[in-house]
Amino acid sequence: QSALTQPRSVSGSPGQSVTISCTGTSSDVGGYNYVSWYQQYSGIAPKLMISDVSQRPSGVPDRFSGSKSGNTASLTISGLQAEDEADYYCCSYAGSYTWVFGGGTKLTVL
Amino acid sequence: EVQLVESGGGLVQPGGSLRLSCAASGFTFSSYWMHWVRQAPGKGLVWVSHINSDGSSTHFADSVKGRFTISRDNAKNTLFLQMNSLRAEDTAVYYCARAGGYYSLDSWGQGTLVTVSS
Numbered sequence: 001q002s003a004l005t006q007p008r009s010v011s012g013s014p015g016q017s018v019t020i021s022c023t024g025t026s027s028d029v030g031g032y033n034y035v036s037w038y039q040q041y042s043g044i045a046p047k048l049m050i051s052d053v054s055q056r057p058s059g060v061p062d063r064f065s066g067s068k069s070g071n072t073a074s075l076t077i078s079g080l081q082a083e084d085e086a087d088y089y090c091c092s093y094a095g096s097y098t099w100v101f102g103g104g105t106k107l108t109v110l
Numbered sequence: 111e112v113q114l115v116e117s118g119g120g121l122v123q124p125g126g127s128l129r130l131s132c133a134a135s136g137f138t139f140s141s142y143w144m145h146w147v148r149q150a151p152g153k154g155l156v157w158v159s160h161i162n163s164d165g166s167s168t169h170f171a172d173s174v175k176g177r178f179t180i181s182r183d184n185a186k187n188t189l190f191l192q193m194n195s196l197r198a199e200d201t202a203v204y205y206c207a208r209a210g211g212y213y214s215l216d217s218w219g220q221g222t223l224v225t226v227s228s
Contacts, residue, residue, distance in 0.1 A: 001172050003154070034213035038155070045205060045221060046155065051214035089155050093213045097160050097169040099145070104154040 004029065004090055004102035011108040017078040020105045022090030023071060028100055030071035034093035037066055037075045039086050040104075046089065050075060077107070085109040112136040112217040114206050119222030126196050126226070132189040132206030132219055140164070140184035143209035146191045148202035149221070158204070159191065174200075196226045 005023040012018040022029065022037075029035055035053045038046035048057055050066035053073060063079045073092070077084055090102040118130040132144070146158040159180040160169045168180050179192040189206050203221040210216025 003156075032213075036214035038215070040155075045218040046215075047218070048210065048214055048216045051211055051216070055211075057210075057216065091155075091157070091215070097162075097167065098171070099157040099160070099213075101147075101155045101157055 001094065001098065001100055004092060004100055006088075006090060006102040006105045008103075009106045009108065011110055012077075012080045013110045014080050014082065016080050017076060018080060018107065019077075020075045020088055020090075020107070022073040022075070022092075022102045024073075024092055024100070025071055028092040028094040029068065029073050031095065032093045033068070035066065035068055035073040036091045037064075038089045038091065040089065041086050049088075080109055082109050112208065114208065114217060114219035116204065116206055116219045116222035119204065119224045121225045121227065122196055123228050124197060124226055127192070127194045128196065128224060130191040130193070130204055130206075130222060130224070132191075134187045134189065134206075134208070137208070137217075139182075139187040143212060144180075144182065144189045145207045145209060145215055146180060146189075147205045147207055147215070147218075148200075148224075149205070150199075150202040153202075156202075160209075161189070193224070196224075198226050200224060201226045 037050040040046040054066040113135045177195045205221045207215035208217040
């Protein structure tokens with residue numbers, strides 16, 4: 001149950017696009033199409049942004065998109081806005097009814 | 111509106127026990143898998159435990175296996191986490207979360223802080 005690997009931080013200017021990667025193994029990210037992404041503002045409960053690799057829940061802006069290739073999943077945020085500045089976590093189903101999160105990525109909007 | 115409200119956190123000595131509760135409303139609680147996730151101060155999210163909809167199947171992270179128990183009372187729309195043999199490294203905000211579509215966590219409570227310290 002090792003944590004998925006995410007970059008500690010990413011940054012971008014308003015209007016630009018940024019991509020956050022999430023690398024696991026064939027036992028988690030690579031083995032299932034069950035990667036989800038969460039946005040967390042400091043001290044606030046996380047919010048689901050992407051489920052099942054690329055599905056956007058109702059109410060999530062279409063600026064947020066997800067994808068996966070092999071053992072690496074990605075979250076792309078296009079048309080960056082100041083309100084997107086937050087921590088982002090990936091999570092993958094890891095089999096046998098266990099889940100694993102990534103270490104989190106701090107997004108800074110310059 | 112889906113609501114999850116955790117309670118039961120507090121200060122406990124190493125080796126002690128604590129029982130967290132999560133009161134659910136706004137949805138048919140008995141139809142959903144549920145999770146506990148924790149976050150140590152200044153650290154990332156860590157999955158702790160899962161329970162299926164009728165409580166017959168439970169699963170745990172290796173770090174808490176044998177010490178924590180998850181259960182639910184579907185008649186009272188409440189999820190529980192019994193934590194025994196607590197260690198300093200269990201100090202964290204504990205969130206309960208609903209499993210949406212089974213494999214993602216689509217609704218979260220506000221969290222309850224557990225501090226393990228002498």
